[in-house]
Amino acid sequence: MTQNDALRVRRGAEAQALGMDAEEIACRALVAEGWTILGRRLRTQAGEIDAVAERRGLLAIVEVKARPTLARAASALTDRQRSRLLAAAESLLAAHPDWGAAGVRFDVLLVDPAGRVRRIADAFRIS
Secondary structure (H helix, E strand, C coil), rough: HHHHHHHHHHHHHHHHHHHHHHHHHHHHHHHCCCCEEEEEEEEEEEEEEEEEEEEEEEEEEEEEECCCHCCCCCCCCCCHHHHHHHHHHHHHHHHCCCCCCCCEEEEEEECCCCEEEEEEEEEEEEC
């Protein structure tokens, strides 16, 4: 393994750890707001969903983004990721038809290095 390969592997591991920490922080924030976490890191054939939360029948498909600033986190969700998230949600809802009796929305939770969380509720819709 070259030095560049080793550096790439280390950066990947650090990014994964940062992402898992951000997901934990985001889920704690959701619970504090009265949401029930139905699942985390849910894998489907179309991709992974960071978290699924429910409150009073409303289902939130949650994408967590951690960046050095909340502004950078807000701009981190790409069109390709939105498409993947939509497909993953479709697969997940097919497997759990009882979820989301009061509706389904896509939320993005932004986490900065200080652990501050900002939610973009209903961040995008199925077009």
